[in-house]
Amino acid sequence: MTHHQDPTHSSTTSATSDEAAFRPRRSVLYMPSSNARALEKAKTLACDAIILDLEDAVAPDAKVAARDAACAAVRSGGYGRRELIIRVNALGTEWHDADLAAACAAGPDAILVPKVGSADEVRSLVAAMEAAGTPEHTALWAMIETPAAILRVADIAAASERLTVLVLGTNDLVKELHAEHVPGRAPLLPSLGLALLGARATGTVVLDGVYNAVQDTEGFLQECTQGRQLGFDGKTLVHPGQVAGANEAFAPSPDAVEEARGILAAWEAGAGSGVVTHNGKMVEALHVETAERTLALHDAITALAADA
Structure with missing residues (x-):
């Protein structure tokens, strides 16, 4: 099955580009x-x-x-x-x-x-x-x-x-x-x-x-x-x-951004420990991927606002 770009990827960037960037479509x-x-x-x-x-x-x-x-x-x-x-x-x-x-x-x-x-x-x-x-x-x-x-x-x-x-x-x-x-x-x-x-x-x-x-x-x-x-x-x-x-x-809330940053920090700090937790919850690779996507979308929205 064909797989396209990430759901927030810019349609103006080819799939093979090294400059792949998130594009908000809120x-x-x-x-x-x-x-x-x-x-x-x-x-x-x-x-x-x-x-x-x-x-x-x-x-x-x-x-x-x-x-x-x-x-x-x-x-x-x-x-x-x-x-x-x-x-x-x-x-x-x-x-x-x-x-x-x-x-x-x-x-x-x-x-x-x-x-x-x-x-x-x-x-x-x-x-x-x-x-x-x-x-x-x-x-x-x-x-x-x-x-x-x-x-x-x-x-x-x-x-x-x-x-x-x-x-x-x-x-x-x-x-x-x-x-x-x-x-x-x-x-x-x-x-x-x-x-x-x-x-x-x-x-x-x-x-x-x-x-x-x-x-x-x-x-x-x-x-x-x-x-x-x-x-x-x-x-x-x-x-x-x-x-x-x-x-x-459709933008990540301030709380969601803070939570995503916390998850990534905990994951990095706990590398190699086998078990990572943040705010009392277990952190797995899927949570890290979600957090990375949240921050990428937040950064793209921030860039759009700065360039308005």
């Missing part, structure tokens, strides 16, 4: 590429990544102009260290081929494709990207938003090294399941769990879906906490007001 904000003011505002937001959307947020008669605007935004270089992703229209739509060709030429950090349903579709997309001469740094991201895709997540994620991130399309999933949006997301938990299993089995980043009620701050923060506890790497967002909450929820 807050991944959809911005309609048909809205010039939104694209300009995105340059000032503290989100880790921006999805320049050509799909749901763009009316049919604005698709071509939005495509041009998204590609111009990528080429502008005005977004600092924010990761830039272009979401094209889905396979089979009248806009997909032109969207993909334009996005490949623009060379964003990644191209996000909606409703990816199989490993064959991934391979077809990657072949199209390579035929278009897409830069090496441009990854493929895939939206997982149908029951069929949920049941094939591991196969989809393992289909190509170029596929580095899975994005849950929870609105479509709810619709396809004939379910309801409810606090706690009980109807979605089996799907979320399967998506996480497939992502972790293949070493692929996985992002939680959006929270629709943009005025419901409490509900949003509760869902962020749930997503982090389940194991998601970050959350996709539909409003700039959600950025700060997602950043805090």
